Amino acid sequence: MRTSNGSRTAAQWDNLALLGIALVVALVHLLTNGRYGFHRDEFQFLSDARHLDWGFVAYPPFTPFVERVGLQLFGVSMVGLRLFSVVAQALAIVVTGLMARELSGGRLAQVTAALAVATSGLPVFEGTEFQYSSFDYLWWVLIAYFVIRLLKTENPRWWLAIGVFVGLGLMTKYSILFFIAGIVSGMLLSSARRYFASGWFWGGVAVALLIFAPNFIWQVRHGFISLHFLQHIHVRDVRQGRANGFVRDQFKICANLAAAPLWIAGAICFLRDKRYRMLGWMYVVPFALFLFGKGRGYYLAAAYPMLLAMGAVAGERWVASLGLAWRRVVLGMVFAGMAAYGIFVYAIIVPLASDGLLKQFALKNNGDLREETGWKEMVALVAGIRDSLPAEQRSSVGVFTANYGEQGAVEILGPAYGLPMPISRTNSAWLRGYPAVPPTTLIVLGLSKSTADKAFTDCRLVGRVDNPEGVDNEERGGSVFVCGPPRLPWAKFWKEYQAYG
Known part of the structure; x- marks a missing residue:
């Protein structure tokens, strides 16, 4: 039996492992984010950052506000301005590992979950540019983490933390409404429905609405112009085929392809677990809404860290039941597969090379890098x-x-x-x-x-x-x-x- 001091020491080593993974990823981005130029989307954020308001046509005000802070600190610097996205991605990696720990996973589960996120397409992209989706991704991950804390401890005060990040999500990207639908549906379809009678739940709702209120008032004053914008963009995306391949993108973009067995197992385990069933519905409901509503493939990417965390915990338990030889074979295949797909992802998404064949490969396969040129x-x-x-x-x-x-x-x-x-x-x-x-x-x-x-x-x-x-x-x-x-x-x-x- 592990002593209290031993548990603290183990937790410290676990923390160092997670921080090490996050810092390596952050360093890769910091060393490469100065290549090429700004993306067209980043120019829009930079422009809006110079004209701060409580709302913008294309998005809520959080991202331009952060960009304004970046302009004050770093000037028009790609590395400096993208630092906020790098930090957001690094935090998402660490929090994913912490979710595995809260679900009773050991170091293997925590590291596996963190590495899966660190080598998945969408989160890797989030560290390469200053995008509102970088922060939106982090808010989804933090909300999932605090829901796990809520269900594990049965302490309703965690609703206040959930409310804070739901509010920040509403001030960052309106697609978080689909995650909110998942949260409410998950409560209704699980034992978590008891929290509807809790004052702490309604306190969390009030916190979220209070944070969101300035933007909502802005929308009222401007005739809900963002709703008209989103309707226009959705029709355009469907017409141009950008919503095609939604299911394929869940495997190809949203999570490391080699980690697919982990997130699939995670979804199943959540839905079968009486305590944590709410989190399973927090994935299934947004998935269904995006699928039938013809959302783009990457819209659901931020829901995968919680699935990877649970899947890594289940996988750790299963591997522990194997003999030593089989354990090594299984772990070798999992980590080799994730590493191979991760290298492929980084070669396409991250501007690793300033010239040569690797740069040509990235430009050929990554339209976002092409939009940083000229x-x-x-x-x-x-x-x-x-x-x-x-x-x-x-x-x-x-x-x-x-x-x-x-x-x-x-x-x-x-x-x-x-x-x-x-x-x-x-x-x-x-x-x-x-x-x-x-x-x-x-x-x-x-x-x-x-x-x-x-x-x-x-x-x-x-x-x-x-x-x-x-x-x-x-x-x-x-x-x-x-x-x-x-x-x-x-x-x-x-x-x-x-x-x-």
Whole structure:
């Protein structure tokens, strides 16, 4: 029987093992996150961070707020700004191991669960860019951890902690509503329904609503514009096939493929366990909602750490029942499989190489890395076009952008060239409006010739966007026009040309 001191010592070594895994992953990201450039999504966050509000068209306010803190601390630094995402991923790895411990798993279970998360596609990606999904992932993991603590200790005070992270989740990414549906359904379908009669549960609800209240008020004041945005994006994703392969992505993206037996076992064990059945429904209900609602494959990724934790605990118990030789064979196969798939994941997702075959392999297989290329060149092209204009046009020139990547890039990188604040019809930039004194000459990015001619007067093609490495992405080959003012009065034009993206 283990002594109290022995238990503390073992727990300390367990903690060191989990921290070691998280720190190695964090170090890999810190050493590679300065390569390439910002992603188009990151430019949107950077732009919104300069115009803080209690809400934005595309997302709640938490992520731009954190980005604003990052700008104050690090300036426009990829490594510095992405540090917050790296920390979020590292914490998710550690908390996954702690979930296995709370479920009575030993060091093997804790390390296995942590390694599974550290080598899974979506969480690895979350450490490479500054995205709202990085924090959303962490909130899901922390909520699951505190639910485990609640069910294990039967101490209803844990509802307050759950409420805090549900509230933060609502202030980060609205898709957490599907996890909330899982929590409520899990309570109804398990013995946890008794907590509906607890004041602590309703206290947790109140905490979550209090945290979320500023954004909800913002939505009311803006006609629930984010709901219209999300409906538009969902229709677009379904039309473009982005929601195809949802079940496949659960194995390929959301968790390490070699760890599939662990998370499947974890889901089964949760559903069969009277104490922890609520967590099984916390996975099944969002899975069903996303599947039948045609959600994208990665939307459910944050639900897998809790399954991996339970699966690792069950696996540890099963392996302990085997003979020594079989134990070594099974563990060797599991860890070799996870390592092999992890290497594959890192080679595709993480910019490990700045040139050579490994970089070409990553660019070929990772569209997000391709979207980190060419922004500086695009902004320099716009500046060169501005400088080539006659003096009378330069005195009243504006830059009109068709998407948030272009808009954010010109706003963040443009001041080095003396470019004006871009004019954008997309997402929250549209809410911020157009200049009080509108420009009479416009450099127009991202529109086709027919669309530019329909919207503006006297358009002429003056350039095309490219990047020095010839990487095919959304911007490459895009037309750049010099145009006169809109054909409609600015107020009417602004209302008619609002866009979501």
